[in-house]
Amino acid sequence: xxxxxxxxxxxxxxxxxxxxxxxxxxxxxxxxxxxxMAAAGPTSADAxxxxxxxxxxxxxxxxxxxxxxxxxxxxxxxxxNPVLAVAGLDVDxxxxxxxxxxxxxxxxSVAPGETVGLIGETGSGKSTLARAVLGLxxxxxxxxxxxxxxxxxxxxxxxxxxRRRGVVQYxxxxxxxxxxxxxxxxxxxxxxxxxxxxxRQEAVxxxxxxxxxxxxAAELLDRxxxxxxxxxxxxxxxxxxxxxxxxxxILDEPVSALDSANRVQVLExxxxxxxxxxxxxxxxxDLGSVAGVADRIAVLYRxxxxxxxxxxxxxxxxxxxxxxxxxxxxxxxRGAATVGRAEREALRALLPA
Amino acid sequence: MTTLSDDLVPAATLTAAPPAAAVxxxxxVRITDHAGGREIVHGVSFDLAPGRTVGIVGExxxxxxxxxxxxxxxxxxxxxxxxxxxxxxxxxxxALTARRWTELRGATVSAVFQDPASYLNPSIRVGAQIAxxxxxxxxxxxxxxxxxxxxxxxxxxxxxxxxxxxxxTHELSGGMLQRVLIATAVAADPLVLIADEATxxxxxxxxxxxxxLLADLRERTGLAxxxxxxxxxxxxxxxxxxxxxxxxxxxxxxxxxxxLHRPRHEYTRLLIAEHEQYGLxxxxxxxxxx
Numbered sequence: 001x002x003x004x005x006x007x008x009x010x011x012x013x014x015x016x017x018x019x020x021x022x023x024x025x026x027x028x029x030x031x032x033x034x035x036x037m038a039a040a041g042p043t044s045a046d047a048x049x050x051x052x053x054x055x056x057x058x059x060x061x062x063x064x065x066x067x068x069x070x071x072x073x074x075x076x077x078x079x080x081n082p083v084l085a086v087a088g089l090d091v092d093x094x095x096x097x098x099x100x101x102x103x104x105x106x107x108x109s110v111a112p113g114e115t116v117g118l119i120g121e122t123g124s125g126k127s128t129l130a131r132a133v134l135g136l137x138x139x140x141x142x143x144x145x146x147x148x149x150x151x152x153x154x155x156x157x158x159x160x161x162x163r164r165r166g167v168v169q170y171x172x173x174x175x176x177x178x179x180x181x182x183x184x185x186x187x188x189x190x191x192x193x194x195x196x197x198x199x200r201q202e203a204v205x206x207x208x209x210x211x212x213x214x215x216x217a218a219e220l221l222d223r224x225x226x227x228x229x230x231x232x233x234x235x236x237x238x239x240x241x242x243x244x245x246x247x248x249x250i251l252d253e254p255v256s257a258l259d260s261a262n263r264v265q266v267l268e269x270x271x272x273x274x275x276x277x278x279x280x281x282x283x284x285x286d287l288g289s290v291a292g293v294a295d296r297i298a299v300l301y302r303x304x305x306x307x308x309x310x311x312x313x314x315x316x317x318x319x320x321x322x323x324x325x326x327x328x329x330x331x332x333x334r335g336a337a338t339v340g341r342a343e344r345e346a347l348r349a350l351l352p353a
Numbered sequence: 354m355t356t357l358s359d360d361l362v363p364a365a366t367l368t369a370a371p372p373a374a375a376v377x378x379x380x381x382v383r384i385t386d387h388a389g390g391r392e393i394v395h396g397v398s399f400d401l402a403p404g405r406t407v408g409i410v411g412e413x414x415x416x417x418x419x420x421x422x423x424x425x426x427x428x429x430x431x432x433x434x435x436x437x438x439x440x441x442x443x444x445x446x447x448a449l450t451a452r453r454w455t456e457l458r459g460a461t462v463s464a465v466f467q468d469p470a471s472y473l474n475p476s477i478r479v480g481a482q483i484a485x486x487x488x489x490x491x492x493x494x495x496x497x498x499x500x501x502x503x504x505x506x507x508x509x510x511x512x513x514x515x516x517x518x519x520x521x522t523h524e525l526s527g528g529m530l531q532r533v534l535i536a537t538a539v540a541a542d543p544l545v546l547i548a549d550e551a552t553x554x555x556x557x558x559x560x561x562x563x564x565x566l567l568a569d570l571r572e573r574t575g576l577a578x579x580x581x582x583x584x585x586x587x588x589x590x591x592x593x594x595x596x597x598x599x600x601x602x603x604x605x606x607x608x609x610x611x612x613l614h615r616p617r618h619e620y621t622r623l624l625i626a627e628h629e630q631y632g633l634x635x636x637x638x639x640x641x642x643x
Contacts, residue, residue, distance in 0.1 A: 121556035121557075121558065121559075122527070122556055259412040259413065259583070260412060260583070260623060260624055260627055261623065263627065263631075264623070264626075264627050264630075264631070267631050285556055285557065286557060287557065287633060288586070288628070288631070288632045288633055289631065291631060291632055291633045291635075291636065292630055292631030292632065292635075293631065311636065312636050315633050315636040315637065316636045316637060322558075325558050326557060326558060327633065328561075329557045329558045329560065329561035329562075330557050330586075330633055331584060331586035331587040331589070331590045332586050332590070332628070332632065332633055332634055332637065333585065333586050333589055333613055333625060333628045333629070333632070333634055334634065334637070341565050341568070344561060344562075344565065345565075348558075348562070
């Protein structure tokens with residue numbers, strides 16, 4: 001992929017000016033255009049929690065211009081200059097007496113170019129976490145920083161502005177929900193660029209340049225979503241998410257509804273995407289589908305992050321009983337379960353009813 | 354009659370049955386869609402003995418569900434078995450009257466599908482729905498039927514059968530509903546249970562629990578299973594024999610071990626490659642070597 005990571009609204013940057021690989025170096029990416037941050041900066045400083053949790057990898061107190069320092073940020077554990085830094089996040093649902101905590105003290109950082117698999121069962125809070133990162137639910141506690149910008153206290157307008165910049169993009173399980181049924185593929189893909197003030201011809205060129213990467217034939221450009229197969233549709237949805245050259249793409253069960261051949265194709269695309277420096281959060285209930293693409297796996301259970309580690313460690317040496325049960329329940333081609341029936345029963349007994 | 358209430362009887366009393374006469378036999382079954390004037394399923398054959406499991410793997414449109422529906426005598430309108438035979442417990446289903454079918458379903462061959470909620474009435478307590486099946490199929494009196502329904506709910510390992518008995522579908526999770534449906538499906542002690550994507554909509558840990566439960570029933574009662582899934586690994590883990598279907602064709606068939614280790618068809622190889630490249634397998638294999 002070419003172009004900068006954060007083209008500001010109305011400030012398209014011609015393709016090929018900023019290779020993405022420097023993201024992976026300690027120097028970090030070029031900062032967002034300062035002008036974009038002017039409106040957001042002060043408010044985000046107001047919303048800064050009194051004491052940032054230690055896992056928060058951001059330097060304390062964003063400056064209004066928030067131009068990234070060139071050097072590495074000296075912090076503890078978390079990745080340097082994370083694209084996403086969630087710290088001690090609490091989210092509640094319902095009100096007053098019926099209040100229920102959907103997320104409890106969740107901390108998760110995603111480095112540039114990193115793919116994090118977010119695993120959990122129905123109701124574990126994985127989609128809630130995604131919604132919080134997109135500003136669709138308001139946290140009850142903790143902080144969220146997107147590309148170094150503290151967005152925790154953002155209001156509706158600030159979130160809209162942030163989403164419009166396309167720094168974080170989202171892909172649904174059902175591509176029909178990400179695509180307007182009345183827009184052709186070409187219109188669906190150019191629209192996000194036109195909104196950002198990219199001239200039409202350039203938008204069209206960028207769409208054409210993207211098609212190869214998502215394995216879409218140019219003749220599909222004139223079709224409507226309803227005229228595409230499920231696999232093609234999901235690839236269009238991925239393309240639409242990528243067209244704004246986001247720093248982070250959140251994919252919610254992107255392959256769950258696809259058949260084998262299409263699943264492999266989408267997984268291949270995601271794997272290549274990782275190599276271009278785009279960070280990804282791959283949400284799934286199925287450990288098997290993220291195992292091959294994720295650098296790290298984070299396991300959510302009942303609103304808490306119970307285990308985070310490299311894909312290899314989480315799968316080969318799970319520590320938390322739920323993760324052990326999850327790995328032990330996933331069917332594998334080895335013919336027998338990795339964890340026997342009796343042991344699964346024992347693990348179930350360890351988990352709260 | 355074998356009952357599920359042997360729940361507390363040691364499993365040794367009923368070990369996996371030795372190969373016996375097939376309880377379900379398909380011979381070159383072809384299914385045609387008369388509305389479209391096309392043959393959809395191009396010949397499926399297998400024999401299923403008591404206590405054994407046959408797996409059918411395939412994607413939507415592969416014909417796996419139509420094959421199951423043919424075996425249950427519930428093909429959709431315009432669809433017909435145009436060639437081949439289906440025998441249930443030695444009876445050719447082609448000769449069955451509607452009345453004989455009604456007797457056979459539930460009592461001899463039964464099924465569970467992907468979406469349990471759509472097979473239960475939302476406005477009737479689930480216990481009453483199981484009790485009804487028991488009354489009709491086994492001719493039990495009301496009080497007896499209730500007792501039996503509670504036994505069944507216990508046999509599918511619902512934690513609090515008495516509570517569940519009085520609940521409505523909307524009060525139960527997907528995994529609990531699927532248990533209720535399995536309880537209903539095995540209420541009349543069928544010889545064959547067809548599970549068509551029965552765990553697809555469930556979480557992986559719940560899926561394993563449901564499959565553990567089916568394996569348990571298989572071992573204790575000699576139930577024969579047809580397990581239908583899009584996931585080769587799932588089928589491989591629980592079945593003795595596997596059929597891989599694609600576009601109405603059985604492209605590969607054989608003992609599970611042979612299909613996994615010596616796949617002949619490219620489609621089977623693709624399914625295996627997907628797991629090897631993107632599944633847990635590479636991490637688990639590497640771990641074993643160290």
